[in-house]
Amino acid sequence: MNGTTGFEQRRSGRVVVADIGGSFIRFGVSDAPGSVRQVDSVPTPIGSWEEFVEALKLLAGRHARESDWPMVISMAGAIEPVDGVICSSNIPSVTGRRLGPELTSHLGREVRIANDAACVALAEAVEGAGVGHDVVFCAVLGSGVGGGLVMDGRLAGGPSGISGEWGHGMPVSAYVDVDGDGSAQPIAPLRCGCGRMGCVDTIGGARGIERLNDLLHGEQKDSRVIIDEWQNGSRPARRTVTAYIALVSEPLAAVVNITGASVVPICGGLSNAAPLIDALDSAVRKRTLWKVRERLVVPGMLRRDGGLIGAAIIARHPQRTKI
Ligand SMILES: [Zn+2]
CATH class of the missing domain: 3.30.420.40 (ATPase, nucleotide binding domain)
Known part of the structure; x- marks a missing residue:
């Protein structure tokens, strides 16, 4: 053929x-x-x-x-x-x-x-939350982390077809202000399934937020429970989600700075947690190099x-x- x-x-x-x-x-x-x-x-x-x-x-x-x-x-x-x-x-x-x-x-x-x-990225760019945008970076926050970059309606595939992959090879910060009082707490980098240390994938997905909760509080809880408790005002869950948002928003803002994406649809299981995506949007926009006045990080529209x-x-x- x-x-x-x-x-x-x-x-x-x-x-x-x-x-x-x-x-x-x-x-x-x-x-x-x-x-x-x-x-x-x-x-x-x-x-x-x-x-x-x-x-x-x-x-x-x-x-x-x-x-x-x-x-x-x-x-x-x-x-x-x-x-x-x-x-x-x-x-x-x-x-x-x-x-x-x-x-x-x-x-x-x-x-x-x-x-x-x-x-998923191509679908969101062409038929979903990215319609009308020239550069769309789609972040998949499932059990782990994935992504895809679409420019002018074409997938930036790269030689291996995974050029939007931000889950591996980009380390998260080693310190985070979990209490929001300006004091940075060290976060030990976790070994990633890819063999590297501290990849976004180690903390950015549902399993990642569970690892963070375990690391900070010694409690093993399902990500949905942690997010529910955060919304209900639980202090330990608030610390976990604060750390999560800080650690994920930094590399995501870096991706936006590099690619010039004007919208970041979030797909995968964590995209169902609307308040979490709202918080991520606010944190990413504080960290981008240019002022983004409109919503940048949004839930994907096409789901499964x-x-x-x-x-x-x-x-x-x-x-x-x-x-
Ligand atoms: Zn990795």
């Missing part, structure tokens, strides 16, 4: 999309631009490559009979720029595979793989469908990304 068939010609008609997470494969179809619907869902075979391929074959057989309907898959993982091999920490069955070409061969249709945070919508946009407009 060469670069002028399938994706390059696909502007109308049906495209097939999948959003693959560590628990479920959500399968969808789009029959027209701006419209995508989930039609099926099966558990993700995370331990077996053969079962992973069979699951996709089954879904394609049910909902995508025509082999000229291209498929774009949104999933967590980094694709090596040199050899195209994917590394996905939550779906080990695909790690080490040249996933796009191998699935293209097994399924008999063109299959393209896109990073899930990139799909961002992956499928972003994959459908890529299927119809492959020039929006190089992934």
Whole structure:
């Protein structure tokens, strides 16, 4: 299959999309631009490559009979720029595979793989909270941290397709004013799953806010409980959330300064906590180099469908990304 068939010609008609997470494969179809619907869902075979391929074959057989309907898959993982091999920490069955070409061969249709945070960012930029903005940085605050950068409607993919990744390689501050009285308290950098120390990912997601609470108060609580207690005026929860907002807003403001983003949609589980996003917006705007008078950090609009919508946009407009 060469670069002028399938994706390059696909502007109308049906495209097939999948959003693959560590628990479920959500399968969808789009029959027209701006419209995508989930039609099926099966558990993700995370331990077996053969079962992973069979699951996709089954879904394609049910909902995508025509082999000229291209498929774009949104999933967590980094694709090596040199050899195209994917590394996905939550779906080990695909790690080490040249996933796009191998699935293209097994399924008999063109299959393209896109990073899930990139799909969500593209969806928010084109159809969600970023509409009308030239530069959109979408931050995913789920169990961990991800992100994607969209400029002039195109995903800034970079060689590995994850150029909006701010969760790793950018350390958070080692000190934070948890009581709001000007006294900085040291926060020991936590080891990150990527092997580095103190990445934004260690404290920026739901697991991160739980780690911070444990670090400050020696209490292991669910992030939703911590946020509820913060809203109810609990002092320990207030200290935890104060630390969280301070630590996350600094690197997020740095991202805004570097990219010139005029809107930052927040997706992932923590985006459901509206007061937390409000507090983050206020803190980020205090730290940006230029005065941002309007709302900058906002809840994403597409919620759990961002992956499928972003994959459908890529299927119809492959020039929006190089992934
Ligand atoms: Zn890391």
